[in-house]
Amino acid sequence: xxxxxxxxxxxxxxxxxSQNGISKIGTLIYSNVExxxxxxxxxxxGEFDETSSYLDNxxxxxxxxxxxxxxxxxxxxxxxxxGRVIVRTVDSWQKVxxxxxxxxxxxxxxxxxxxxxxxxxxxxxSMIIRDIVSGKEVKRWNPAESYVPIFxxxxxxxxxYIIADTWETRIVNATSLVILRVFPEGHQLGxxxxxxxxxxxxxxxxxxxxxxxWEIGSGKRVMTLKNRVGNALSLTMTSNGRYLVVGNIxxxxxxxxxxxxxxxxxxxxxxxxxxxxxxxxxxDRYLVSGAWDKTVKIWDIENGRVIKSIKAHNGxxxxxxxxxxxxxIASGGEDSTVKIWGSEG
Numbered sequence: 001x002x003x004x005x006x007x008x009x010x011x012x013x014x015x016x017x018s019q020n021g022i023s024k025i026g027t028l029i030y031s032n033v034e035x036x037x038x039x040x041x042x043x044x045x046g047e048f049d050e051t052s053s054y055l056d057n058x059x060x061x062x063x064x065x066x067x068x069x070x071x072x073x074x075x076x077x078x079x080x081x082x083g084r085v086i087v088r089t090v091d092s093w094q095k096v097x098x099x100x101x102x103x104x105x106x107x108x109x110x111x112x113x114x115x116x117x118x119x120x121x122x123x124x125x126s127m128i129i130r131d132i133v134s135g136k137e138v139k140r141w142n143p144a145e146s147y148v149p150i151f152x153x154x155x156x157x158x159x160x161y162i163i164a165d166t167w168e169t170r171i172v173n174a175t176s177l178v179i180l181r182v183f184p185e186g187h188q189l190g191x192x193x194x195x196x197x198x199x200x201x202x203x204x205x206x207x208x209x210x211x212x213x214w215e216i217g218s219g220k221r222v223m224t225l226k227n228r229v230g231n232a233l234s235l236t237m238t239s240n241g242r243y244l245v246v247g248n249i250x251x252x253x254x255x256x257x258x259x260x261x262x263x264x265x266x267x268x269x270x271x272x273x274x275x276x277x278x279x280x281x282x283x284d285r286y287l288v289s290g291a292w293d294k295t296v297k298i299w300d301i302e303n304g305r306v307i308k309s310i311k312a313h314n315g316x317x318x319x320x321x322x323x324x325x326x327x328x329i330a331s332g333g334e335d336s337t338v339k340i341w342g343s344e345g
Contacts, residue, residue, distance in 0.1 A: 064332025079106025247275030290317030
C-alpha cells in the first residue's frame with residue numbers, strides 16, 4: 001500500500017457518462033475467493049492441511065458478509081465471516097489492505113466521506129474506527145454488557161450518528177463511539193433500521209414490531225406503518241427521502257411513502273426467497289436487491305419492475321452495493337465469492 005499519509009479513498013466527482021448506467025449492468029468483471037487465514041499460513045510454511053483443502057468445508061468461514069464502495073468508486077471494502085476487513089482497488093482488483101478486525105463475523109461497514117476512516121461492526125459486539133490507509137485502529141467500542149451482538153450499522157448523512165442495531169437500536173456518536181440513546185421496545189430478536197436523509201429520524205422494525213419512525217434527538221415515535229409484523233427483513237431509503245423500500249421474508253418488495261407512511265405498491269416481480277440486502281443508485285432511479293435465492297435483481301423504482309435478474313452466486317447473496325458513479329454493482333455470497341458486475345464495452 002502507498003504509505004503516503006495524505007492518500008484517501010474518497011472525494012472524487014461522478015462521471016457524467018456513467019450516471020445512468022445501472023440498467024446496463026450484468027457482465028461479471030471480477031470474481032474472487034479469499035483463502036482462510038489458516039490456509040494462507042499453511043501455504044507460507046510449505047505444509048498441507050487436508051482439512052482446509054475442501055472449499056465446501058470452509059466456504060461459509062470466508063464468505064463475504066458486507067460489501068461497500070468508497071465514495072469515489074475507486075475501492076471496494078468488504079468484511080468476511082472470519083472477521084477480516086479487506087480493501088481492493090476496483091480497476092485492478094489489487095488488495096491494498098487486509099486486517100483481522102474482529103473475532104466474530106463482520107456485520108456492518110461504513111466509509112466516512114473524508115476517505116480516511118472506516119467503521120466496522122461485528123456479531124462479537126465490537127465496533128471499530130480504523131484508519132483506512134494504515135489499517136491502524138483509531139477507536140473501539142465494546143458494550144458494557146457481557147455480550148451484545150451488533151447485527152448491522154448505518155450512519156446519518158451528516159455523519160454525526162451511527163445507528164447500531166443490537167437487541168435494540170442504539171444511537172452512537174460517530175466520533176467518540178459514546179452511546180447517546182437506546183430506543184425502547186428491545187427484545188431478543190434484534191432491530192433493523194435506516195436513518196432518514198435529513199439525519200433527524202430513523203425507520204426501524206423487528207420480527208416482533210411493525211415499522212415505525214422515530215426522532216433520533218428526542219427518542220419519540222413519530223409514525224407507525226401498517227405493515228405485517230415479522231415480514232420485513234431489510235430497509236433502505238431513496239436519497240431524496242421520498243420512498244422507504246422494504247424487503248420481505250417472502251421475497252417481495254414494498255414501496256412506502258416515507259412522509260405519510262402510506263404503502264404505495266408492491267413491486268411486480270419478486271425473489272424466490274428472503275431479501276437480505278438493498279442498494280439504491282445515486283439518482284434514485286434504480287434499486288438493487290440481493291436474496292437467499294442466489295440472485296441479484298435490478299429494479300426500476302418508479303414502475304416497480306425488474307430490469308435485470310442476475311444469477312450471481314452459487315449460494316445465498318449476503319450483501320449488495322452500487323458504486324457512487326453507478327458503473328458497478330458488487331455482491332458477496334455464501335459461496336465465498338466477492339463479485340463486481342459492470343456493463344459490456
